[in-house]
Amino acid sequence: MELRRQLTAEGHDAGPVTIAWHLAEQGLHVPSTSMIRRTLHEAGLITPEPRKRPKSSYLRFEADQPNETWQSDFTHARLADGTDVEILTWLDDHSRYLISCTAHQPVTGDTVVNTFLTAIEQHGCPASTLTDNGRVYTARFGGGRNAFEYLLPTLGVTQKNGSPWHPQTQGKVERFQQTLKRWLAKQPQPPTLAVLQELLDRFREYYNNSRPHRSLDRTTPAKAYAATPKALPATAREQNHYxxxxxxxxxxxxxxxxxxxxxxxxxxxxxxxxxxxxxxxxxxxxxxxxxxxxxxxxxxxxxxxxxxxxxxxxxxxxxxxxxx
Incomplete structure (x- = not known):
């Protein structure tokens, strides 16, 4: 119950699986998740929700290797003075590892290219990317191509775009953004873009290394990302600085x-x-x-x-x- 209150106050996931993981990390006795859920429910710390559609009924698609596909999207946030800013994310599809999470005002096509190049310098080049059809990712509906679309073939990276009006295709990065926003809502509102970036860096460290993921068999994204060999682009190149x-x-x-x-x-x-x-x-x-x-x-x-x-x-x- 103490862990539940602490994690919730900090804006983190605080379900039975997460609590069990934290207990194990501290070397404490770990009850079954059903026991944890029942204890929290009896203490009034769980609000019953309507029965949801069973997860087994969903068709889930997941890359077989790290760096096989990176998903990307951006979302909005506000500074303390009400200024609208944007947060750009790169997320590994296989491991949910948060490759990059950066604040901008606003996100542009050049921002996408520069953050992508920075990410591949640190983590290697992915075999493919998956994004929506925003203009910063593709100009295919407006004629021609943008800088990101020129860059990817040069690196041997396959570009994938979701169907219009179908955000479920990029479901992993969409769910991540919801998790991030819940956490930001619990933090003091940042006065500047730099302070917001400090918050994002802190969350990235926690998300990758201290937050178990149910779809990853209760391991962390960092461990899942490092567990198997990384996929390479169709025409892999030795250079890693661009x-x-x-x-x-x-x-x-x-x-x-x-x-x-x-x-x-x-x-x-x-x-x-x-x-x-x-x-x-x-x-x-x-x-x-x-x-x-x-x-x-x-x-x-x-x-x-x-x-x-x-x-x-x-x-x-x-x-x-x-x-x-």
């Missing part, structure tokens, strides 16, 4: 890139003058795609000893202003 840059091809058919305080010129092609591009940079290669079409325009090998990096998708030859 950054992106938006630019426009200049009149000489090039873009410039600063690396280690040194400026380098990357050949794209004179026929692409004025084209807006997305450059994806890893440890050895810069891949340049057309922002409007997603076409890969150039691949440049990083060579810190040279000022000019040729487009390796084209045969060697002369370029405006010099020779190779």
């Amino acid at each position: 950054r992106i840059r938006y630019d426009r091809v200049d009149q000489a058919g090039r873009i410039t890139l600063r690396r280690a305080s040194k400026l380098h010129h990357l050949h794209i092609g004179a026929q692409h003058r004025g084209t807006r591009i997305l450059a994806i940079i890893d440890d050895t290669t810069v891949t340049v795609t057309a922002l409007e079409t997603g076409e890969i325009l150039a691949t440049n090998t990083i060579d810190p000893n040279r000022n000019y990096w040729r487009n390796t998708r084209k045969p060697p030859g002369r370029w405006p202003g010099g020779s190779q």
